[in-house]
Amino acid sequence: MSKAEKTKQFIIEKTATLFNTKGYTATSLSDITDATGLTKGSIYGNFENKEEVSLEVYKYNSGILKKNLMRSFSEDFPTMTDKLHAFVAFYRKNWQSVFQHGGCPLMNAATESDDTFPALNNQVKLSFEDWTKTISEIIKTGQIKKEFKKELDPEQYASLFIILIEGGILLSKTTGDETHLNLALDRILILVDKEIKKNPL
DSSP states (O other): OOHHHHHHHHHHHHHHHHHHHHOTTTOOHHHHHHHHOOOHHHHHHHOSSHHHHHHHHHHHHHHHHHHHHHGGGSTTSOSHHHHHHHHHHHHHHHHHHHHHTTSOHHHHHHHHOSTTOHHHHHHHHHHHHHHHHHHHHHHHHHHHTTSBOTTSOHHHHHHHHHHHHHHHHHHHHHHTOTHHHHHHHHHHHHIIIIIIBSSOO
C-alpha cells in the first residue's frame, strides 16, 4: 500500500464512527480534520470532496458489517437452520457494539440518502439488495437440501427478516431499550422454526 493509499485508509477509519454517529450530511470538513488531525489540504489531497469521503466511509462501515455477518453463514454452522440462527445470534450478541458506533450504517445512511445525495442512495440500495440476496440464497439452499419448505418465497422472507431487524434496531436505539430488538429477533426465530423449516419444531 502506497503512502497516499495509507493516508486515505487512515482518514476513512478515523472518521468511520463519526460519520455513522453524526450523519453523512451533517459531518463537516472541520469534523473530519478534528478526527484525523490532518489539514483540510491533506483531506482534499486524497479525496475530491466531502461527498467522496462520505461514500468511502459508508462502503467501509457497511463492509465491516457484512464481514461480521458473513461469519454467521460460514462452515462453522453446517445446516441452513444453524446459519439463520447464528445470523439472529449475531445481532443478539453485538447490539451494544453496533449502538456504540452509531447504529446500523445501512439504516443511518438510508435516512439521509435522498435526492440531495443520489450517490449515497445508490450505495445503500446496493447494500440492501446484497443483504436480501445473501439471506434468500441461504433459504434457497435449505429448500434444495429439503431442509426448508419448497413452496416458500425466499426473497419475501429475506425482506421480512431485514424489516424486523432494522425496525427493532431503530426502536431500541431511539428508546435505549433492547426489548424491541429482542422481540424482532424472537419473531425471526419463530418464522424459521415454525414456518420455514420442513419439519417445524
